Amino acid sequence: MRLVEKFSGSPDLRAERRGDRVVVALDCDDDADELVLSTDDAEQLRDSLTDALTARESFVNTAGVRRPDGSYVVERRGADSAGNRKVFESFDALRRRCRRLPETFTAEDLSATGLTAGRRHMVLWHLVEHPAFPVALASRQPLTAEKTAGDDAGRSTRQDGEKTATGVAEP
Template sequence: MTLTLDGAERRLSREAARTLRDELAEALTRRREFLYTAGEHREDGSYVVERRGADSAGHSKVFERFTALERLYSRLPREFTAEDVGRSGLTGGRRHILVRHLAEHPAFDCELVSRQPLTARKRGA
């Protein structure tokens, strides 16, 4: 098999190609666990936010793509609560899970500033 990347060609054996495929699939469909939440990039491109250790769908929110979560974050005010997140259509405990996930995930530059009500603040905004 020949692999071309940035104009450079590399020849791979079948075994090396299989290994590369498996490693890429794992990188694209990985799960990251944080203190209270977890995020999973699925094979179909969707991104799931869930309460860490939860075993029911009631404790998760599926986004079509990770970029959908990024868009939601960009529309939130500098300081936001679960109620603000709920304006996007999320209900119940999912709103709180999402606030915590945004504060825990390194892609989002924010931190929790209050537990009651659960409030996060964007840094540098």
């Protein structure tokens, strides 16, 4: 059974109970696959999906946390005080904020979006480090980033196709 493959459109996902089983169905491009699970296995899948959707992603300078309520938190890696984090309504809210920034921007440009003090630098670093944002580090002094060519999903499409841990493309 194929559970993962490339397809051109968004899949149609559904889950339903059939007796003492749970059926998870994935329909894509006129092809359907079903996975029949016991209740225990379905609960384990639900817990795994919840963990994946609310996972913490750590980078060199920052971390991102997707909360169960849908909000997204950018925090300075290793810091535990509220002054070292910024909560966004959602990951998409941060993505929209990034789209509104100029092609080349500094931490100061993030002031216009309501960020203050060190949080501006933290969010700029997060945009550089996170692979979902087409942003690269242009300069450390002053801290400056620039947008790179991105695909429709907002991912960077550099020559090597990857961001490094520091967000700087390496040869």
